[in-house]
Amino acid sequence: MSLLYAIGDIHGQMAMLEHALALIAADGGDDAKVVFLGDYTDRGPDSQAVIDTLIKGREAGRDWVFIKGNHDRLFSNFVRHGIEHDPRVKSGISWLNPRLGGTATLASYGVTGQMHFERPSQDALETLAYYTGDSGRITKDALQRIAQQHVPQSHLDFLDELPLTYQTDDLIFVHAGLRPGIPLEKQDPEDLIWIRDGFLESTHDFGKLVVHGHTALDHPTHFGNRIDLDGGAGYGKPLVPAVFEGRDCWLLTDKGRVALTP
Incomplete structure (x- = not known):
């Protein structure tokens, strides 16, 4: 055998x-x-x-x-589509929260900086208010565009398939x-x-x-x-x-x- x-x-x-x-x-x-x-x-x-x-x-x-x-999909979903959340994450925290680990993943590709979150209420989803890095203070959409520049397409294709x-x-x-x-x-x-x-x-x-x-x-x-x-x-x-x-x-x-x- x-x-x-x-x-x-x-x-x-x-x-x-x-x-x-x-x-x-x-x-x-x-x-x-x-x-x-x-x-x-x-x-x-x-x-x-x-x-x-x-x-x-x-x-x-x-x-x-x-x-x-699930984390492989969370990563791909943010870089490809700017999606921070998944309904199965019961805590409602963002993928970019260190607890889920997105910040560390982006840092491994050279996207280093500080995440700043907002959560209007405990029942609301946590969202990225802004990001501070080499480009100064930027929005989530701008962070996604930077991530797309740093993460090889081959890595996303590998995970998605x-x-x-x-x-x-x-x-x-x-x-x-x-x-x-x-x-x-x-x-x-x-x-x-x-x-x-x-x-x-x-x-x-x-x-x-x-x-x-x-x-x-x-x-x-x-x-x-x-x-x-x-x-x-x-x-x-x-x-x-x-x-x-x-x-x-x-x-x-x-x-x-x-x-x-x-």
Whole structure:
């Protein structure tokens, strides 16, 4: 049975990605098949370098599979369309808020400055009032135009064209999760990149083991019907890759494999 590797949410952590790829190469060689679970951008300092690395790997013929995450879409939506918000962000904060990480992502492309927000009431959406940088005080629309000048079209195209799922005989890879009781081909795309409620607490048998990220934990965890590989790299915790043989899973560490069981 062939081996398959997976890496959870990277969130702009280039040094962690390099370490994870080195662990995979040491375990399975340079030709190992790797599934990346999305959220390549935001919060960490090196989103540009992360996307560069993923694109170069694909162009070099590496056997890498990429899935889209919600933060990847948030990033693309702002640069392409000037959209600050997504209805699934219940707090109503702007993507540019450091909590979501857009400021760090733009900074990795050389767009550095200070965000100034406004929020008329707690029920209102937080919006960017203005931005101060090399061009002085500018509007959100002007910031978007600057972002479009700095972010390569190839990076946006890469993110926009990513699939939402990948599956094998034993595993379903998805960024956020699945709605129980709905066939994979009928799942709502919004659920695939955003779901928590209705999925995380479910003991539903999806037919295959679901491997996902999106919900940051202190450490990757096996829940029986699903494995959450988001170990919190977006918040500075280690990015821990995994290896699968069928439904069996091990985490890769500097000291070798560690079995991940329910």
